[in-house]
Amino acid sequence: MTRVVRRPFTFWRRSIQARVVASTLVLTIVVVGVVGMLLLRQTRDGLLDNRVDAALAETTNETQDARNRLESALLSDVDAAQQQRELVEPIIQRGLTRNFSVLLVGPVGSASGRPAAGGSTYTFGLDRSSVPADLVAHFSEPADMAWTYTTIRRFDTATDTASTEPGIAVGTQLTLPADGRTYTLYLLFPTTGEQQTLDLVTRALLTAAILLVVLVGGVAWLVTRQVVTPITMARRVAERLAAGQLEERLQVSGEDDLARLATSFNQMASNLERQIGQLEELSRVQRRFVSDVSHELRTPLTTVRMASDVLHDAREEFDPVTARSAELLQTELDRFESLLGDLLEISRFDARAAVLEVDDVNLVDVCHRVVESTQPLADQRGVRLEVHAAVDPVLAEADVRRIDRIVRNLVSNGIDHTGPQGPGEEPRVVVTVAGDDHAASITVRDHGVGLEPGQTARVFDRFWRADPARARTSGGTGLGLSISLEDAHLHGGWLQAWGRPKEGAQFRLTLPRRQGVALRRSPLTLIPSDLSERRSETMRQEWV
Known part of the structure; x- marks a missing residue:
């Protein structure tokens, strides 16, 4: 599962083409989205403005026609209810053909001056709550023509169903000659056609946006492919060159960059x-x-x-x-x-002609044998040699001749550079052997002048010495540590050095218990354990 999750992230990190195409698509989507929103907003505003202008013009015409009819009414006609019906019914009939609804309420200031109250005259099936409350409040007293957006609600008695649609509510006021009081006329114009037009434009823009994004993505993929393909070929050829195939070359076509x-x-x-x-x-x-x-x-x-x-x-x-x-x-x-x-x-x-003669080698026996052979040199220098190892053998698949040479070089080098640990103490070189299930390790610890920072990386160079003026008392050639490092690498092992001025040095050889097994850790630490114990003791004394 982890490999499946990591594979897309690895592809994303390594593919320039994928990142360029993805970035282009994201930017294209953002730009198309912003432009589409602006176009839709302008289209909607334009459609609604035209519809509002048409509704206001329609309302003005109907109001003017109603006033003309009221002015021509006979003075003897004093029945206000009949005059309302004669005023509204022609408007309702025209509304049925011109797709708008009518609601007449009033008079203003009375209990029936609100749409929800009784006595209202309206288009059949219209829900009188379709008139917004803020518009009703506006006409709670004599006022000029006003409009607002609303939701028109209707109820079909034939099917016993209700429906809603967006619309525009326009209100105006008229005075009836029959009673001389002011009534409010509401005309409600649906905007379903404009909404359908806007939906059509939205679908068209969405389709065009999808096609545009796909087209831009394809173009970006083709363009980046033209650029990335030569780079990919160059990378592959460079990898082959790095692998030693020096005859590899790039195919050249054209004269561009x-x-x-x-x-x-x-x-x-x-x-x-x-x-x-x-x-x-x-x-x-x-x-x-x-x-x-x-x-x-x-x-x-x-x-x-x-x-x-x-x-x-x-x-x-x-x-x-x-x-x-x-x-x-x-x-x-x-x-x-x-x-x-x-x-x-x-x-x-x-010349890479060195080969191993592998056998099961007991590293404890090797260390004791090397210490015995170098004891005369140690006695000559006044150095005590110690071997710290467990009773059980520490076995590893190795070339005994080469391991013997490594340990001998390390011990001789320690004898050359060791010194007393403190006043009255005898100089000593400590050889430690340990092993676990995967690796075996040998450390050689001296207490000489140590190594300066940066010298641990050069101590295995050929003919290199930390102190050029220092004589080689053991007859060394300056190649011992270099050969030891090559021997360790030939076994698939490590040979590492640690040193600090005036605190001595320690070399650590780590070998795999079985040939061909990669090393991951060492049974012994590179930093000497006696140094850590000494520091802990010093800290305890300072604390006391």
């Missing part, structure tokens, strides 16, 4: 292929040079080694200066042989 971009991209790819080829050739020559030199130096080195052994064995017969020279010659030959071996190993890593 995108075609010139494709041409520039192809030129860049060609230059990149040529330069990478030159670098690969140079690297190959360098690797071959290092390998050839290392091999060619073996023969003269063997001869020099034989002569050095003879001189070293007979050094007691020489004078002190010559004897010391023989010892220095032997030491430097040992270092030179180590350097040749390391260079050969580095050349194998560079």
